[in-house]
Amino acid sequence: MKLERMLSIITYLLNHDKVKAKDLADKFEVSVRTIYRDIDAISQAGIPIAAYQGADGGIGIVEGYKLDKSLLTTDEVSNIVTALKGLHSINEDDKIKLLIEKLTNIANRSDYIPTGNEIMIDLSSWNKNDQLGLRIHEIKKAIRERKIIEFEYFSNEKVTERKVEPCIMVFKEASWYLYAYCLLREDFRLFKLRRMSGLKITGTSFKAREFSVDSVNWDEDIDKDLHSTIVVLFDKSMEYSVNDIFGIANYETIEDGRLKVTFHMTVGGWLYGFLLGFGDKIEVLEPIELRDKIKSIAESIRKVYE
Numbered sequence: 001m002k003l004e005r006m007l008s009i010i011t012y013l014l015n016h017d018k019v020k021a022k023d024l025a026d027k028f029e030v031s032v033r034t035i036y037r038d039i040d041a042i043s044q045a046g047i048p049i050a051a052y053q054g055a056d057g058g059i060g061i062v063e064g065y066k067l068d069k070s071l072l073t074t075d076e077v078s079n080i081v082t083a084l085k086g087l088h089s090i091n092e093d094d095k096i097k098l099l100i101e102k103l104t105n106i107a108n109r110s111d112y113i114p115t116g117n118e119i120m121i122d123l124s125s126w127n128k129n130d131q132l133g134l135r136i137h138e139i140k141k142a143i144r145e146r147k148i149i150e151f152e153y154f155s156n157e158k159v160t161e162r163k164v165e166p167c168i169m170v171f172k173e174a175s176w177y178l179y180a181y182c183l184l185r186e187d188f189r190l191f192k193l194r195r196m197s198g199l200k201i202t203g204t205s206f207k208a209r210e211f212s213v214d215s216v217n218w219d220e221d222i223d224k225d226l227h228s229t230i231v232v233l234f235d236k237s238m239e240y241s242v243n244d245i246f247g248i249a250n251y252e253t254i255e256d257g258r259l260k261v262t263f264h265m266t267v268g269g270w271l272y273g274f275l276l277g278f279g280d281k282i283e284v285l286e287p288i289e290l291r292d293k294i295k296s297i298a299e300s301i302r303k304v305y306e
Helices: 002-015 021-028 032-044 074-090 094-104 109-116 132-145 236-246 269-276 288-304
Strands: 049-052 058-061 147-155 158-172 175-182 187-192 196-205 227-234 259-266 282-286
Touching: 002 021, 002 032, 002 058, 002 094, 021 032, 021 058, 032 049, 074 094, 132 147, 132 158, 132 175, 132 196, 158 187, 227 236, 236 259, 269 288, 282 288
Parallel strands: none
Antiparallel strands: 049 058, 147 158, 147 196, 158 175, 175 187, 227 259, 227 282
């Protein structure tokens, strides 16, 4: 605890010109006497600490001193900090925040600030009441402690009870997933976090199974759901939406001006709602079973309004 506090004091002093011992004591919840002892130990370790007198005085690191940055270039530090800030946006972990402060001071302030602000990654939801961050925190705890977790999982219009040995969390495209060994399927599976409910860390420990992150095919089907090749035609007026959803150049324009899009997805309730949301601006071509299902749902909707 003392070593961690001293490292935190060094980091704090590197970020502030001067700070009063009383403020440090309040921040780290120790006595002023303890702070002075820590300052003495830091000075003996070779970091130049100066005491400034007067009303605006306090304790500070000698001007011009900075941590050795020979191991990492400024751009390398900037990239690491950018990634850490992204993690901190979804999981406000004080340890991550402290690491960001430490790395920030490896680089010279004058050349770090511009590069550090080139990119911002915010993984948090627009919905401020979203509980995804809390779920990530719980799963991370289970991974570290090697505890089995249990939850209900919504998949392919079914709900199943799952117990899994969590391995690693994955952020892909725009969603968070958990790669874990599923005790129900007796195999590794990829679970989408937003499809989980009633997440609970059990008291049962597990021995980590061997797997290589580099060998995992993150593009395979989530939880082994069977994906189908979907082919649809969008009205030309929907070009903006098509670009926004599928990406520019991921479709072709046919002779009548409509936009032909091919993608892969599990056929189920979510897909029906997604396609029906475009009304008469879309036509499903393949698979035939999906085309017939959309037609049947449309007929049922028409009957509701008769």
